Amino acid sequence: MIMVMSDALAPLFRDASLRSFPAGGSLFRMGDAIVSMFLLRAGRADLVRHSGAGVRMILHRAGPGQVLAEASAWSDNYHCDAVAAEDSVVAVLPRLEFRRRLLAEPPLAQLWMQRLARSVQDARLRAEIRSLPRLADRLDAWLGEGNRMPDRGRWQEVAAELGVTREALYRELARRRVDRRRA
Amino acid sequence: MIMVMSDALAPLFRDASLRSFPAGGSLFRMGDAIVSMFLLRAGRADLVRHSGAGVRMILHRAGPGQVLAEASAWSDNYHCDAVAAEDSVVAVLPRLEFRRRLLAEPPLAQLWMQRLARSVQDARLRAEIRSLPRLADRLDAWLGEGNRMPDRGRWQEVAAELGVTREALYRELARRRVDRRRA
């Protein structure tokens, strides 16, 4: 297994038990009592919330090394659902132990606060990018943040990230291909 | 002066000096070295970032009781500009002292982590709301989160929050008025 920067939280989840979820499996549901914190070890998991008129919103797609539902550490009930988007493995640590370690070990607290602050930055930026009216501007802003187009077969993920349909993104990419050929 | 819930961070900024900024004044600019943390005491301040093609994005509009640029505590240079949107007063605390207090006083650390986690939640939800294609859905989702329409004279702020033009919001509101009159 490859060690990546995103394993930085491993010390916080030392001695945590591992649990596997098949794609589509539910990690928790809105309203459930919060007993544990989850660190995604492999796979992907979505935080999903349903708005009044049945509109399904994916609040966050977590990848390996990320903790799900950061706010759940200090809350008693979940405010959204969590679903495995792929076959996934998570480290599970009791919520109270998670909190105890954060408050007892300043290095971990510092790491956690850095993580949270970074997540705030990212989420705010994403909100602003998505509020740009034109797709071209969204793509420019997104690419301008150091993001790069993934390999073929994963372009739809970019469309989702930008909050547009895949057709719209395909058209924009085609437009840029011919524009680049002209230049 | 009225004491509100948002004064919870006051202990963290005890002994901090106060500084005033006129509307339009600059608190800091992208690239500046970070020496202090800012807690907004009165007024409003915007975090502004400029994307490549000159697109101006307001990452966050902070109000009284909020700390500006949370991530700056652990960073050496600002990643965005901060501008006073109104005449404002801020408490200024050296960044290293801010960090020292967080790591030395677990109750403050806990409060700070709760704040950050809540900000993550809020920002992610805002990003999802803004990615809804139809304004009606955005308004529904926003109202569904416990938000309420402010008094007349501040509806434009809601339009900005939803990421639409004020005209579009006015039209939607007019539509709902007649719809409600029919029902």
Next chain:
DNA sequence: CGGCGTTTTGAGAGAGCTCAACATCGGTGG
């Protein structure tokens, strides 16, 4: 009253969404 900002409404253009058809690619199984 006379500004100034907000709210309201109109008309046209532009952009994305929806539905639809089709191409392409990788894998599966006959």
Next chain:
DNA sequence: CCACCGATGTTGAGCTCTCTCAAAACGCCG
């Protein structure tokens, strides 16, 4: 090897919605 299948990529046409520009009605305050 080839037929088939599903998912992804590509392109077209029409519709809907928002944006933009514009004009006017309010509402507040000096």
